[in-house]
């Protein structure tokens with residue numbers, strides 16, 4: 001059975017995390033909040049502990065895990081030194097974005113973590129989360145924590161402890177409930193691409209615009225580029241190419257209902273969605289619309305959910321996964337979703353939404 005600890009998300013009290021940290025040291029699996037989404041942590045050095053993560057999630061074993069640290073000093077135990085120019089860039093990225101939603105893919109020090117963490121790659125993904133509960137749990141356990149998002153594989157990532165409970169109750173040792181996660185989307189995964197360049201392997205909480213303030217060049221892996229999987233720039237061929245971040249090849253985040261994204265001028269989008277929902281309701285289907293706050297009143301589907309505000313896309317990032325889960329809870333069979341421009345956090349938002357829709361995008 002799964003223990004639950006209620007803690008303050010902003011200032012966990014001394015001792016509140018002691019049991020969870022002790023279980024972690026003994027090879028347990030504990031879910032905890034981060035500033036992006038909830039993670040499911042275990043000691044990254046212990047294969048049997050890491051295997052429990054894969055088992056609980058039903059995660060494919062070729063998809064490597066991110067290792068979470070609380071102190072940059074832990075980096076030297078996990079990774080090999082970089083060349084001078086790469087090291088200088090890594091230092092600047094860490095100084096600017098850690099703790100925070102940036103994951104760095106670095107050469108792994110042989111034997112430093114279980115081979116199950118890296119899925120046989122010669123690199124390891126590392127991040128320092130900007131969440132007081134996560135940082136204290138890592139520090140108190142004394143372990144580098146391998147932690148994927150704390151959802152069953154294929155489900156939307158959890159942004160509340162209740163989402164973790166729905167997916168993993170009975171399958172893991174404990175859940176530290178520290179309230180809602182922050183950003184609502186996962187971290188940005190980057191690799192240092194030689195010299196003063198980074199390559200984005202998965203868009204996320206740190207935007208390309210912010211990375212450009214620190215790195216001379218910001219490139220994208222094909223599957224992570226703006227437009228990839230959205231019917232522009234991105235194509236089926238992009239989706240088929242082997243991504244440098246293995247997780248990008250899996251269908252993710254999908255609600256149970258069939259979802260389609262609708263791109264175009266707002267009035268044309270609304271007219272299309274209104275006509276489609278009306279037709280689907282006549283066929284007896286339970287319909288849903290995922291809309292921005294500015295347009296929600298235009299729809300009369302069975303379930304109209306506001307993802308957030310177009311004027312403040314951070315609110316939509318925060319609301320996306322909860323909304324996808326809500327469609328499931330309400331038994332919605334057909335979903336139409338509005339889209340937004342792919343800049344700033346809008347890039348990661350559309351990346352996740354396109355995956356949730358299985359890349360079904362219509363332009364009207």
Ligand code: TXA
Pocket residue numbers: 034036037038039040063064065066101103105118121123124125129147148149150185186187188189201202244245246247248
């Ligand atoms: O925000 C986050 O990153 C959350 C929280 C819990 O920290 N974690 C998370 O983990 O999203 P997960 O397992 O759901 O996604 C990890 C991603 C996958 O796409 C995986 O393929 C990639 O990181 N990854 C891990 N190690 C890698 C490596 N060595 N090289 C390339 N990609 C890697």
Ligand code: MG
Pocket residue numbers: 148149157
């Ligand atoms: Mg995940």
